[in-house]
Amino acid sequence: MAGRVLNVNVGVLGHIDSGKTALARALSTTGSTAAFDRAPQSRARGITLDLGFSCLRTALPPRLGPGPGELQFTLVDCPGHASLIRTIIGGAQIIDLMMLVIDVTKGMQTQSAECLVIGQIACQKMVVVLNKIDLLPEGKRQSAIEKMTKKMQKTLENTKFCGCPIVAVAAKPGGPEAPESENPVGVSELIEVLKSQAYLPSRDPSGHFLMAVDHCFSIKGQGTVMTGTILSGSVSLGDNVEIPALKVTKKVKSMQMFHTPVTYAMQGDRVGICVTQFDPKLLERGLICTPDSLHTIHGAIISLKKIQYFRGALQTKAKFHITVGHETVMGRVMFFSPAPADFNEEIQENVFDFEKDYLYQEEYLSKDSVSSEGSKENDQAGEVQVPKQQWALLEFEKPVTCPKLCLVIGSKLDTDIHANTCRLAFHGVLLQGMEDKNYTETFLPKLKVYKLKHKEGQVERVMDDYSVIGRSLFKKETNIQIFVGLKVKLSTGESGIIDGGFGQSGKFKIRIPDGLKPDTKMLLTVASKKKSKGGKGDTTKEDESSKNDSAQPVTISLSFKRYVFDTQKKMIQS
DSSP states (O other): OTTTEEEEEEEEEEEETHHHHHHHHEEEEHHHETTSSSSSSHHHTSSSOOOOOEEEEOOGGGGGGSEEEEEEEEEEEEOOOOOHHHHHHHTTTTTEEEEEEEETTTOOOOOHHHHHHHHHHHEEEEEEEEOOOOGGGGGGGGHHHHHHHHHHHHHTEEEEEOOOOOEEBBSSOTTTTSTTTSOOSHHHHHHHHHHHOOOOOOOOOOHHHHHEEEEEEEOOOTTEEEEEEESEEETTTTOOEETTTTTTTEEEEEEEEEEEEEEEEEEEOEEEEESSOOOOOOOSSOOOOSSTEEEEEEEEEEEEOOOTTSSSSSSSTTTEEEEEETEEEEEEEEEEEGGGGGSSSOOOOOOOOOOOEEEEESSSTTTTTOOHHHHTTOOSSSOOOOOOOEEEEEEEEEEEETTTOOEEEEEEEOTTTTSSSOOEEEEEEEEEEEEOHHHHHHHHGGGGEEEEEEEEEEEEEEETTTTEESSSSSOTOOOGGGGTTTEETTTTTTTEEEOOOOTTTEEEEEEEOOOOHHHHHHHHHHHHHHHHHHHHOOOOHHHHHHSSSOOOOOOEEEEEEEEOOTOOOOOOOO
């Protein structure tokens, strides 16, 4: 066990200009190739444009296993600029512990809230860092820190990070222009807090190798180096790895972890892999894997939850930016739920059952959504019934390469950056991908999502004890033949069957197998008599008689379900 290194990935997230990069620099002892705004455009604009990585090494605390050993924190500096949220979502998927950096003079800002949402989805533990305390007037500093600490505790009250540590620091006293001799304040206390929050992340070397690459560059005479974090499995010298985006397989020539050569790396490790030469511009970021282990999909079925801070409804047919694995593409959604009788049934996680029937929804159902077809059936006190689980069908504008069961986030990234609103709409798990380009013909017909259809008409007149003529259920041009044999219900309680059309104006004949009730016959006879009287121009009398004799029209209800992807558009009644 001598010299073992436990790696914990720490995401440094927060609003733009909260001092994340300065904090990572103050904490770090070893910068990786991607650290501290190395990119020329980052330095010119003074903001982080990409994920920066660096590391901090400290002695392994005894509670994390027998020593001697080192605890390595890999710091993932995520950009805070709103338009770079795609990069942040990519970064959040590889972190074990999150540091939410808050500018103590400003408090929670739009992107700090979005980072908190991403943290809740993708991370288990968090430390809040109140940065730039050097900007607070010295006499009022302590009370301002206490006030902001209370405010943050209140904000986190209803999140999974309730009660998390809050640490005040000045990562770069005097700001970016201050001389390097200025020592950071509170950073050693922060390191102690990080050590107390570190845990043994569950790592598993088995399964397919999959790595999220975030930087790619070539070294003359050696090959091309891809740096990133291993999401699953392991890799050894001499292994073949596939770069699905380029459809090529390359051999691993050498590997390094923070400038130290290694022969093996596993899930959770941050590693640079050198392979035989290819143009690094072709792969800025993306995934590499065991050959043939990823799939490229055109659509997917996901289980999902709405993000509570997203304002507005999630509508079927709407378009969202869909982040799948490490790619973000535009996609259209269709929401569906269990059949109403199964709303409260426990659903097996991460599995989708194609044998079951599902109910189409115009929007994702939440307590504040408009009552939908299915929830009306389960409705007691006018409240919308919300099922335990809901799903969505995603159809991508261009294919995506990703692992199975990966995280999916839907957002509205085209919302105005300056609008004070959360742009993350939903998150979920990819349950089933559609690899066939012609999935609408080969795959979707297997998906049993139905719409409940309901039509209402009126009884026009009685033909005999066992049949009536109906109207207003169909349009004049409707082919009534396709409805023959469907069951209907009269408002007076009788059940009937559509027998066929009657004349040319959309009227139809209904057979009542058990015969009409005497009351119904009387009601219909009164109604038709009044009609014929009214026809003789004596409208005032008709009005009076309708006041005296409240003969309600007898309505006809036709209910059936139709499967959304059934090519034959069959109508089904239970």
